[in-house]
Amino acid sequence: GAVVSQHPSWVICKSGTSVKIECRSLDFQATTMFWYRQFPKQSLMLMATSNEGSKATYEQGVEKDKFLINHASLTLSTLTVTSAHPEDSSFYICSARGVLDYEQYFGPGTRLTVT
Amino acid sequence: GQNIDQPTEMTATEGAIVQINCTYQTSGFNGLFWYQQHAGEAPTFLSYNVLDGLEEKGRFSSFLSRSKGYSYLLLKELQMKDSASYLCAVRDGDYKLSFGAGTTVTVRA
Numbered sequence: 067g068a069v070v071s072q073h074p075s076w077v078i079c080k081s082g083t084s085v086k087i088e089c090r091s092l093d094f095q096a097t098t099m100f101w102y103r104q105f106p107k108q109s110l111m112l113m114a115t116s117n118e119g120s121k122a123t124y125e126q127g128v129e130k131d132k133f134l135i136n137h138a139s140l141t142l143s144t145l146t147v148t149s150a151h152p153e154d155s156s157f158y159i160c161s162a163r164g165v166l167d168y169e170q171y172f173g174p175g176t177r178l179t180v181t
Numbered sequence: 182g183q184n185i186d187q188p189t190e191m192t193a194t195e196g197a198i199v200q201i202n203c204t205y206q207t208s209g210f211n212g213l214f215w216y217q218q219h220a221g222e223a224p225t226f227l228s229y230n231v232l233d234g235l236e237e238k239g240r241f242s243s244f245l246s247r248s249k250g251y252s253y254l255l256l257k258e259l260q261m262k263d264s265a266s267y268l269c270a271v272r273d274g275d276y277k278l279s280f281g282a283g284t285t286v287t288v289r290a
Contacts (some may be wrong), residue, residue, distance in 0.1 A: 100277070167212075
């Protein structure tokens with residue numbers, strides 16, 4: 067099956083710094099990728115939809131200037147958490163839309179801890 | 182928006198059957214998905230329903246009634262490795278998924 071990777075798998079950063087998370091589709095092209103956030107014991111919350119070659123579409127309540135998304139190629143989308151704060155500590159998961167109608171492949175997730 | 186409800190926790194014995202219910206109220210419907218998620222890992226796809234009825238895939242089956250806004254995931258012949266969180270998700274017309282809070286299933290020996 068299709069594989070989506072994320073890098074890094076975990077990261078610890080200091081408050082005020084920025085962190086970039088990469089999401090790659092390894093063996094297929096993904097024109098659409100999604101970014102989710104999951105707090106402990108809670109469900110996945112969609113943050114934004116990333117479309118190759120165009121601006122990301124953010125969900126209500128998600129600050130687009132804080133969570134910068136770039137989908138520069140058909141296999142790579144990046145999420146940059148700018149000026150991170152402890153409340154941004156979470157599990158960030160990306161997914162890529164596949165060819166078949168029901169397909170959406172998830173990456174392994176990135177655990178961000180802001181100290 | 183989407184409102185998706187599923188039980189928080191369920192416990193069952195190895196070899197038994199467990200049914201996880203999911204009810205939803207949505208502003209748009211384009212399919213219902215079930216995912217399995219182990220702690221600290223990403224969700225893995227289990228099933229997809231877009232039409233009413235039962236979809237069977239090995240030990241897992243999923244049912245959908247669109248008129249009732251209701252789905253269930255049936256896990257048969259439970260194994261210890263089935264201990265995980267099970268997420269019900271509804272897709273809208275823009276292919277966005279909205280997830281329920283997840284049901285933690287614990288399988289006891």
